[in-house]
Amino acid sequence: MTTANKGLDQPAYNSNANTWGTGPLNTNFGLLDSALGASTLLNSTGLGGTTVVLSAAQCVPLSLVVSGTPGGIVTYSVPSSIGGQWVVRNGTTGGYGVRVQSAAGGTYVTINAGDNVQISCDGSASGMIRNDTTAAAGGSTTQVQYNNAGVLAGSANMTFNGTVFTAHTLDASTGGVIFPDNTTQTTAAVPAGSDTQVQFNDGGVFAGDAGLVFNKTTNALTTTGLLTAAGATLSSTLTMTGAAVNGAVRVDVASATTCAIGAAASNYVRITGTTTITGMGTVASGIYRDVVFDGALTLTYNATSLILPTAANIVTVAGDTAGFISEGSGNWRCLWYTRASGAPVLQNPAYITMKAIAAFPFSFSYTPRQSTSILTVEVDIPSIAGQNTSSSLTATVGASTLNTASITFTNIATHGSPFRVIGAYQNVSTAALTIGSGLTGGGALGAGTVYMRVTESDGAIS
Numbered sequence: 001m002t003t004a005n006k007g008l009d010q011p012a013y014n015s016n017a018n019t020w021g022t023g024p025l026n027t028n029f030g031l032l033d034s035a036l037g038a039s040t041l042l043n044s045t046g047l048g049g050t051t052v053v054l055s056a057a058q059c060v061p062l063s064l065v066v067s068g069t070p071g072g073i074v075t076y077s078v079p080s081s082i083g084g085q086w087v088v089r090n091g092t093t094g095g096y097g098v099r100v101q102s103a104a105g106g107t108y109v110t111i112n113a114g115d116n117v118q119i120s121c122d123g124s125a126s127g128m129i130r131n132d133t134t135a136a137a138g139g140s141t142t143q144v145q146y147n148n149a150g151v152l153a154g155s156a157n158m159t160f161n162g163t164v165f166t167a168h169t170l171d172a173s174t175g176g177v178i179f180p181d182n183t184t185q186t187t188a189a190v191p192a193g194s195d196t197q198v199q200f201n202d203g204g205v206f207a208g209d210a211g212l213v214f215n216k217t218t219n220a221l222t223t224t225g226l227l228t229a230a231g232a233t234l235s236s237t238l239t240m241t242g243a244a245v246n247g248a249v250r251v252d253v254a255s256a257t258t259c260a261i262g263a264a265a266s267n268y269v270r271i272t273g274t275t276t277i278t279g280m281g282t283v284a285s286g287i288y289r290d291v292v293f294d295g296a297l298t299l300t301y302n303a304t305s306l307i308l309p310t311a312a313n314i315v316t317v318a319g320d321t322a323g324f325i326s327e328g329s330g331n332w333r334c335l336w337y338t339r340a341s342g343a344p345v346l347q348n349p350a351y352i353t354m355k356a357i358a359a360f361p362f363s364f365s366y367t368p369r370q371s372t373s374i375l376t377v378e379v380d381i382p383s384i385a386g387q388n389t390s391s392s393l394t395a396t397v398g399a400s401t402l403n404t405a406s407i408t409f410t411n412i413a414t415h416g417s418p419f420r421v422i423g424a425y426q427n428v429s430t431a432a433l434t435i436g437s438g439l440t441g442g443g444a445l446g447a448g449t450v451y452m453r454v455t456e457s458d459g460a461i462s
Contacts, residue, residue: 005082005083005084005123008027008032010024011024034060034061034062035060035061035062035084036062038060038061038062038063039061039062039063039064039065040054040058040059040060040061040063040064040065041065041067042058042064042065042066042067042076043066043067043068044066044067044068044069044070044074044092044098045068045069045070046068046069046070046071047068047070047071047072047074048070048071048072048073048074048096049071049072049073049074050074050075051074051075051076051077052074052075052076052077053077053079053103054076054077054078054079055079056079056082059078059079059082059084059086061086062085062086062087063086063087063088063089064076064086064087064088064089064100065089065091066088066089066090066091066092066098066111067091067092068092068093069092069093069094070092070094070096070098071094071096072096073096073097073098073099073110074096074098074099075098075099075100075101075108076098076099076100076101077100077101077102077103078100078101078102078103078121078123078128079103080102080103080104080123081104081123082102082123083120083121083122083123083124084120084121085118085119085120085131086100086118086119086120087116087117087118087119088100088109088111088116088117088118088119089111089115089116090111090112090113090114090115090116090117091114092113093113094113095113096113097110097111097112097113098110098111099111100119100128101127101128102121102123102124102125102127102128104121104123104124104125104127105125105127106121106124106125106126106127106128107127107128107129108127108128109128109129109130117130117132118130118131118132119131138153138154139153139154139155139156140154140156140159142159142160142161143155143156143158143159143160144158144159144160144165157169192207192208193207193208193209193210194208194210194213196213196214196215196216197209197210197212197213197214198212198213198214198221210224211223211224211225212224247266247267247268248265248266248267248268249266249268250266250268250269250270250292251264251265251266251268251269251270252269252270252271252272252294253269253270253271253272254271254272254273254275255271255272255273255274255275255276255277255297256273256275256277257275257276257277257278257279258277258278258279258280258281259271259275259277259279259280259281260280260281261280261281261289261291261324262280262281262282262283262287262289262326263281263283264289267288267289267290268289268290268292269289269290269291269292270291270292270293270294271291271292271293271294271297272294272295273294273295273297274295274296274297275297276297276298276300277297277298277299277300277306278300278302278305278306279302279305279306279330279332280306280324280326280330280332281330282329282330283326283328284326284328285326285327285328286325286326287325287326288323288324288325288326289323289324289325290321290322290323291321291322291323291324292319292320292321293316293317293318293319293320293321293322294318295316295318296315296316296317296318297315297316298313298314298315298316299313299314299315299316299334300313301313301314304331305330305331305332306331306332306334307331307332307333307334308334308337309334309336309337309345310337310345314337314345315372317339317340317341317371318340319340320337320338320339320340321337321338321340322334322336322337322338323335323336363434363435363436364434364435365432365433365434365435366432366433366435366454367430367431367432367433368427368429368430368431368433368456371427371428371429371430372426372427372428373426373427373456374424374425374426374427374456375397375424375425375426375427375433375454375455375456376423376424376454376455376456377397377423377424377425377435377453377454378453378454378455379453396435396436397425397433397434397435435454
């Protein structure tokens with residue numbers, strides 16, 4: 001009778017008389033020696049996808065050594081009821097694993113090519129188990145694992161997500177780092193350029209540009225050439241030293257009811273067209289534009305949204321210039337307005353012409369300051385001898401007769417009395433005009449001088 005697992009000889013009672021030493025004892029010592037130190041050699045050449053049933057004798061040694069070149073995975077089956085533990089070495093070539101299972105059923109253990117694995121079973125359907133355990137990987141999913149005293153662990157300083165490898169410090173002094181352009185870097189790259197130049201990367205090599213330098217002592221960044229700062233906002237005062245701020249070239253903006261000069265990509269704007277303007281658009285407070293007008297249009301005064309120097313509408317003339325600044329919320333203020341002709345911009349500029357008159361009728365010449373305006377003709381008469389109260393004074397501009405004004409002369413004694421309005425005339429050019437005046441109703445001119453005054457409005461055409 002023998003044992004179930006290793007087949008040791010178990011003599012019956014009173015058997016093997018005088019032959020114990022040469023019989024069971026020597027046999028069992030041999031089996032024990034084999035179980036503790038011998039190996040069963042298994043050649044897998046030509047096998048693959050097959051199951052090989054081991055004999056009881058093959059299961060006695062401690063080691064099962066598999067060699068050869070299989071054509072696939074080979075399964076070795078330990079007979080039912082045989083238990084024990086083994087060290088299985090997969091020494092095959094070709095990269096295939098081998099499996100060891102119990103014929104009684106249950107799980108099997110896979111030994112990858114090149115591995116040595118300790119396995120065991122009790123000969124029942126509970127199956128074959130692997131005695132060693134695999135350490136759980138430390139760190140997060142993307143962290144590269146390293147071995148520390150036999151325990152796997154990860155570090156957030158070195159991660160790999162399947163595409164990008166990130167290392168806080170990379171030591172590649174021996175093999176070097178190969179860049180995508182196939183250049184190899186074995187030492188730290190030496191920055192090119194001077195001490196203050198900002199570095200840039202060109203073909204994997206650091207390089208500096210004298211056109212962009214940074215002084216770490218004064219915190220000054222100096223650029224030579226074009227500086228592009230799309231959408232940049234300065235949060236402190238911009239101070240220029242020995243240099244000018246040169247703006248963008250003039251931008252044309254078509255006149256419109258809301259003429260959005262604040263959206264123009266330049267501080268210098270030319271407004272074209274003749275559409276009446278009532279607003280300049282909504283932009284931040286402080287935005288400023290210098291404007292030149294290309295033609296005649298009306299700027300509509302508004303005490304809040306379009307504040308003009310005259311507190312009244314302005315009719316522009318080609319070549320007129322102005323400066324506008326936004327006060328926010330769609331409100332704009334005209335800080336200055338200059339006529340191309342040099343004439344001041346007033347709602348009712350008092351262009352005064354006075355002339356001493358010795359007798360009636362009389363005339364004098366007047367040259368309008370603007371090509372389109374209203375000329376108002378007034379008179380101041382100190383005294384007229386013998387003139388009665390029904391007399392009237394008539395003024396003509398060229399061939400046009402102005403309004404006839406009835407004038408009471410009895411109370412006009414000295415120069416400085418209120419001027420009497422004779423009439424109004426609309427001019428259409430800056431050509432010189434002849435303004436004449438006649439007195440009807442009798443009487444003669446007495447002592448003193450008659451004064452005429454012409455007031456020219458600012459384009460108030462009706």
